[in-house]
Amino acid sequence: MAQRETWATRTGFILAAVGSAVGLGNIWRFPFVAGEGGGAAFLVVYLLFVALIGFPAILVEFVVGRRTERNPVGALMELGGGAWKYIGGVFIVTGCVILSYYSVVAGWFIRYFLEGFRGSYASHLAGYESAAAEVGAPTTALMFGELSTGLDAFVLHTIFMALTIGIVALGIRRGIETATKLMVPGILLLLVGMAIWAYTLPNAGAGYAYYLSPDFNVILDNWVELLPAAAGQAFFTLSLGMGVMITYASYLGEDRNLTRDALTIIGFDTGIAFLTGLVVFPIFFAGGITEPGEGGAGAIFISMTDAFATLSGGRLLGILFFGTVTIAALSSAISLLEVVTAYMIDEKGIERWKAALGMGGVIYLLGVPVTYDLVFLDLLDLFADGILLVFGALVLMLLVGWVAPKFAVEELSKGIGDLGGLGQAWIWAVRVPIVIVLVVSLYLGLVDY
Numbered sequence: 001m002a003q004r005e006t007w008a009t010r011t012g013f014i015l016a017a018v019g020s021a022v023g024l025g026n027i028w029r030f031p032f033v034a035g036e037g038g039g040a041a042f043l044v045v046y047l048l049f050v051a052l053i054g055f056p057a058i059l060v061e062f063v064v065g066r067r068t069e070r071n072p073v074g075a076l077m078e079l080g081g082g083a084w085k086y087i088g089g090v091f092i093v094t095g096c097v098i099l100s101y102y103s104v105v106a107g108w109f110i111r112y113f114l115e116g117f118r119g120s121y122a123s124h125l126a127g128y129e130s131a132a133a134e135v136g137a138p139t140t141a142l143m144f145g146e147l148s149t150g151l152d153a154f155v156l157h158t159i160f161m162a163l164t165i166g167i168v169a170l171g172i173r174r175g176i177e178t179a180t181k182l183m184v185p186g187i188l189l190l191l192v193g194m195a196i197w198a199y200t201l202p203n204a205g206a207g208y209a210y211y212l213s214p215d216f217n218v219i220l221d222n223w224v225e226l227l228p229a230a231a232g233q234a235f236f237t238l239s240l241g242m243g244v245m246i247t248y249a250s251y252l253g254e255d256r257n258l259t260r261d262a263l264t265i266i267g268f269d270t271g272i273a274f275l276t277g278l279v280v281f282p283i284f285f286a287g288g289i290t291e292p293g294e295g296g297a298g299a300i301f302i303s304m305t306d307a308f309a310t311l312s313g314g315r316l317l318g319i320l321f322f323g324t325v326t327i328a329a330l331s332s333a334i335s336l337l338e339v340v341t342a343y344m345i346d347e348k349g350i351e352r353w354k355a356a357l358g359m360g361g362v363i364y365l366l367g368v369p370v371t372y373d374l375v376f377l378d379l380l381d382l383f384a385d386g387i388l389l390v391f392g393a394l395v396l397m398l399l400v401g402w403v404a405p406k407f408a409v410e411e412l413s414k415g416i417g418d419l420g421g422l423g424q425a426w427i428w429a430v431r432v433p434i435v436i437v438l439v440v441s442l443y444l445g446l447v448d449y
């Protein structure tokens with residue numbers, strides 16, 4: 001077999017991992033969860049969970065990937081022996097399922113991005129008003145309920161998957177590393193620019209107040225729901241439980257300080273999530289929307305677009321915002337397809353471009369039903385995000401924490417030196433608290449399903 005690829009530079013690896021981590025979880029979900037969950041008080045809880053759960057868990061995926069230089073199936077087989085490969089297979093299935101609907105959702109953002117050029121944010125607002133006034137809204141109106149499924153959604157899903165497949169087919173260096181080297185700085189620049197713009201908007205202060213005013217009572221009153229949710233978000237936001245970080249670390253090819261890389265990646269992920277809140281909430285309050293969290297993801301699309309329709313300069317701001325979300329979604333999607341592609345290359349000896357195209361095609365077909373009916377989105381999401389992902393993560397933590405802890409500590413210390421008591425502290429964090437959190441999440445996921 002040909003020599004396995006590696007990242008060209010350390011920065012390339014970090015940016016690719018940041019590109020995976022920064023996605024809809026940061027730019028869509030996080031600000032609203034924080035806004036509703038007690039503002040600055042929630043931030044403290046969230047940071048605690050990222051530090052106590054996310055940080056040890058990302059290190060687990062890193063050491064497994066770097067040591068085995070393999071995709072998740074091969075990696076688990078090498079570490080645990082024959083039967084573990086079936087469990088590694090869970091990561092591959094999770095990646096396929098999540099990417100199938102992630103691509104459809106990303107298509108919605110492309111649509112909103114394109115509609116900005118046609119100047120339809122205002123007609124969106126008008127469409128809702130007239131829909132409320134009379135039956136039979138204007139067909140030109142940009143309405144979330146109509147565009148989330150149907151031919152347009154299908155076409156945009158096709159385009160998004162084609163882009164994802166194209167980048168992954170080009171390989172680690174020429175494809176993923178090059179693409180994320182452009183995309184991640186782009187995301188950061190756009191967000192900083194928009195945050196500055198948002199600061200100048202009228203009523204921005206009310207937006208900051210909604211987002212950041214610390215309310216510890218919200219946390220004290222709701223900790224039963226809030227703690228598992230915060231733990232789940234810590235996993236999702238760092239792209240854990242899908243084998244992404246195993247796969248990306250498998251292309252490292254040299255021993256460097258993984259702890260430092262993990263901290264850098266977590267810093268970027270958290271920073272970008274926080275920054276997005278500084279963009280989104282001033283825009284809402286300037287646009288006259290004072291209950292931004294109400295009504296879930298679809299409603300957020302609508303109220304965000306309403307705000308863009310109302311603001312002067314809102315059209316350009318909207319194009320920039322939806323464009324940024326699209327880029328962030330693309331840099332996450334390629335990491336999911338890479339997990340599946342790496343599996344086909346390593347285990348089945350298939351050429352990269354064929355693997356990317358073939359598996360990308362299967363994932364694409366799996367997503368098509370979602371463009372017909374959003375029922376499939378909820379089904380796939382509950383199953384993959386609520387159960388498969390948590391199960392995969394749990395098994396990996398058990399394997400590393402209880403079956404192969406010695407290898408793990410030894411691998412982590414490469415490029416750092418003697419870890420002293422910290423190595424054991426890390427293993428115990430993996431063995432008990434993370435396992436408890438995952439078991440509780442799995443239970444909740446199964447009940448939900």
Ligand code: PHE
Nearest residue numbers: 021023024025026237239332
């Ligand atoms: N980490 C991404 C986010 O926060 C989600 C994701 C998970 C993307 C796994 C790819 C793989 O949006």
Ligand code: NA
Nearest residue numbers: 021022025237
């Ligand atoms: Na994230």
